[in-house]
Amino acid sequence: MDAQIVVIIAGIILFVVIIASLLYLRSAGGKFTYDTQHGTRPRATEGEGNTQGTAFKGRFTMLAAGAGAIFTAIIAKLWSMQMVSSDYYEELAVQNQTRTVTTPAPRGRILDRNGEPLVTNRASLTVAAYRDLADDTVLVRHLANVLGMPYIAVRRNIQDYNQGAQSLHTIASDVRRSTVAYIQEHPADFAGVEVVERTERLYPHGELAAHVLGYTGTITQEQLSAQQEAQEAGEESPGTITYESGDIVGQAGVEIQYESLLQGIRGEQTVQVDASGNVTGSTGAVPPEPGSDIKLTLDLKIQQACEDGLQHAMEMAKQFGNENGTRGACVCLDCTNGEILGMASAPKFDPSVFIGGVSNDDWSALNSDDGGHPMINRAIAGEYMSASTIKPFSSLAALEYDIFTSTQTTDCVGWWTGMGEGNGRWCWDHSGHGTINLRNGIVMSCDTVFYEIGKGFYYSENNSEGLQEVFRRWGFGESTGVDLPGESSGRVPDAQWKYDYFSNWEDADRTWNPGDMCNIVIGQGDILVTPLQIACAYAGIANGGKEFVPHVFLSAVSRDGSGDAVTYEPRERLTGEFRQQSDLDLVQDGLVGVIYEESASQASHFTNLSVTVAGKSGTGQKTGEDDYGWFVAYAPADNPKYVVACLVEQGGFGSNSSLYGVRDVLGAIYDQPDTAAATAGDGSR
Structure with a gap:
């Protein structure tokens, strides 16, 4: 109705101006003279034709007609505004007096495969206020004293320009009930202060699976900018959530990977505002809808x-x-479908x-x-030398390209001089393994056998990089595609990589040489893998070559709780190729031999299990640090279901450290804990 008042006032002003103009014109009309001879009656000095009086009369008529037209238009407009468009202007007036603000929605819970909560929500009492309260210095200081917070912090939280002007601004979360009771019992002292119940993340199992679950936090400016850029470019898909400053979103792990499912639908509330935009009251509200x-x-x-197994291994x-x-x-892993049943990283x-903002x-x-960078998920982001865990794949490559056959043997005396005495290399067992074939080379992890394989590939005329080709074929050197952020791809080095990577070296030093090949064939040197890559590759060996994409998502529960709305369908990642079944049989047999033949003390940890296990230890070397310990196994060996891989950085021999982690996991799966005594010096590199 403000528009109508403006029009009326303008009409009145215009009317006054026109009347004043007419009066002025009337008073300043034609020029008259007085006849002194015939009395005082004035007469025109000109004739009765085109006189100034006649001209004035015409102007007056035109002005009157114009004024009439203007008033007619004003009356028509007022009638239109009052009778025809009254609803429209009334709606505008209401909009000027109200604002719609959003209220946060609880995030969906994260459950294990059996429905056990891993992340849930808890109620949190929050003290909040609208932005205009920051101008009341006395009240703000009183509130700060009650909350036990610095005055400047309370005022800053009330003003918080990252949140909407008409939204309630959070001053303090998780406020004690006694403090809330005091505020509510003294409403006159805390006019404009509100206590609202919101939700915060709750982790019922503490640090358990933290690297998988991730954490939440306030949306960052970078995330908001990325959202705006996507909107401007028209790249957002239908149903995409639109975020606002102050929203709590996933920042790592499952929390960010499945943000679109976990994030709920915000509620809406209508508030009344005055001419300055300050909130004066509230009306209807649409409650928020929790995430899935x-x-x-x-x-x-x-x-x-x-x-627990990883902690045991480190101990x-x-x-x-x-x-x-x-x-x-x-x-x-479940090697039959790629499901990740457990994933741990240390430090935790x-x-x-991160709740309420990390300090x-x-x-x-x-x-x-x-502190060891505890936020790094070493299972997917840690890149390590593979050590002897790569030897089964080196064996498959040797068999495929006839570099080392199943019946071929070599004599291990502990010191290998296949490339001359000046380029001699130690086997991990300095006393030597004697005459040994490929199968037993896997069992005993004999470096001499694999040095021969590396030499054979290097000097091969047609297949000098056949070893790297096989490694890549089994998934090394590329990410697994796991549905978690931050995965590393590892590295399979070759001649071109070395030349490009060491660009500051002399050309002679950048050239691929026999030593490079002898390094990677035993998992040392520049080859890098992640624990998840190793687990997937061994799942492939167990499955006859087939590897599934590893994943942590199982299903999304319908919002009404009636069942699963979305269920993950296993996807095949690759099929590791091998020349013939007998080649894979040899490798699988060798891996069983590792567990039960390599070392009596090592075997004692697995003979007390009711299932047969296949596996491999490994010990990686890194200049200036202690050895890195690996152990990977799958079970049952004759009908594989589970794969477990464990790595301890600077943990020494894998059989002195990581073996215990793997055995503890298998013990939990089969309810058969390890009862064997620990013995130093178990196993090999």
């Missing part, structure tokens, strides 16, 4: 075993003299520190070298 619960492939029991590393063995990873972190001290600790 999702089920992961993780099994809580196996996940706990991976966490054994220390027990056997490797004090720096404080970091590592452990992963358990507590995702609850500077906590953030520094989580990203410090001294």
